[in-house]
Amino acid sequence: MKDTAESYVTEDGRTIGEVILDLRGITLRFGGVEAIKNISFDIRKGEIRAIIGPNGAGKSSMLNVISGFYNPQEGEVWFRGERRPPMKPYQVARAGVARTFQNIALFEGMTVLDNIMTGRLNDMSAGLLAQAIWKGKAEREEIENRERAERIIDFLEIQHIRKTPVGRLPYGLKKRVELARALVAEPDLLLLDEPMAGMNVEEKEDMSRYILDVNDELGTTIALIEHDMGVVMDLSDRVVVMDYGRKIGDGTPDEVRGNQEVIDAYLGVAHD
């Protein structure tokens, strides 16, 4: 399959067409180090797109470029059919991109519910005065957004911990809460940076199920970085492979698996 193809059909029979995010010739340098070298790929509406590669390949940098954390020196980011000017991370978030982090970035001092409600902040516009007296728009927004937050809480099955401070939760649940916080913003594009890092097999299975459910039931477009090859090949519709800041493969899991360069660089020739 080629990048330029108009559309493709996934293994479970969905037709994926419309490009939501298009990266064209992205180059990112830190001083003399080129973290990303002239990479182009697209993410299409409704798909699960994986970015894989060995450590230091530039995957997280790529995600940071998409979420506005880094601005690339060269190249263009096209989002929903428009070229995106250099933006601050909070502006990217408001434009409809949510993400999770490799090392959990939750607000430890707040409860699970408050953490998830922070994901709704972009849709809350009541003025300071209305909030101060807790009337009118402020109260209405709070209740509306609470309902949306509760829907995600149900969806990810974390009802029992909604009033618990996040600092007290075990690792696996924190990861789930972080996913909830990203999801509740109802993003057009959800970026997951190693959602399964440090989990045991059972937790990985749970998380995979949630990711598939999110994609399937909420229709969210997902781009994820993951090291567990089994998970990546099972979950994703298309895979980008990076090595030393270059793109060395792009296509469906089967295509990537058969790509000699990918096998050499990443999956390893030693196992054959």
Add this chain to the structure above:
Amino acid sequence: MLYREAGDFKTTYREDGQTFPIRLDRTAYFAILAVAALFVPFVINDYWLNAVLLPFLIYAIAAMGLNILTGYCGQVSLGTGAFMAVGAYACYKLMTAFPDINIAIHIVLSGFITAGVGMLFGLPSLRIKGFYLAVATLAAQFFLVWLFNRVPWFYNYSASGQINAPERTLAGFRITGPETQAWAVYLFCLVFVVASAWICRNLTRGAMGRKWMAIRDMDIAAEIIGVNPLRAKLSAFGVSSFFVGISGALFFSVYLGAVEVGEAFGINKSFLVLFMVIIGGLGSILGSFLGAAFMVLLPVLLKNVLVGGLGWPTDLAAHLEYMIVGGLIIFFLIVEPHGLAQLWRITKEKLRLWPFPH
């Protein structure tokens, strides 16, 4: 057995989000409010007013203000004394320039003026954090005190360099100046305290409070989910300074009556309010009250016990008082670093299970 939430079902999000979700808490809150508003005014005298109640109420407002900035938004400030001074001088200038306007309006306006000054001095927080920001606010502390000392316009060119609160009445009752009516002054301050606490609580439980806490807990993640750090930090500085300014205005107009800026609003004041917030509990409205009560009541209590009860000489008692208060501060911080509010929270969690251990 008495203190429990079992059987107290919430059927709407509005009920679930209220300030006191447990029925007994709610009852206790209204009981305290009723005693404070309906009983205390009838028994109050000048000693209780000036030694205990007024400082407690006024410092509680200042502590709430600082708690919003430091406890909720995580920005350390050592400029509280100076911002109180801004409130005091704003109030003085307004009182003398517009004598016909109601004093309550002057005090609220002083809060707004202080909010503006606070936001100005909050600008460095966008670049610097933690201890470095504390030092920057320290600069505000010294600069503002210097300004009020050196520019005669602020004290209306009076020979002493002091500011004196002119006599003002509210609905016919004397609030400021000599020979005030104790109960009227008390109620006047109580209204400000209750309103401030209500507003602080509303702001911190809603969208604004979540923005502040997000910035406090992890500013990078806050930015990634869409919080504009500039607006969040500046709004915290503004709201915080608003309440600190109101407390400064009250401190000057109804409590002290006459102020020499370096003495009343020096660096000591900044530390005193910061101690209140830390001892009471960062990020807790109740903690602001507990901290203010601790720092105001404990010295009064010790003095009464040592001088009044044991008959020791006053100077010895004064020295001992410093040592005991200092020791207790350290003791409390070791026992519960998260302050009195956290102790109260733990007690409540245990009470919910009592008398059954599990």
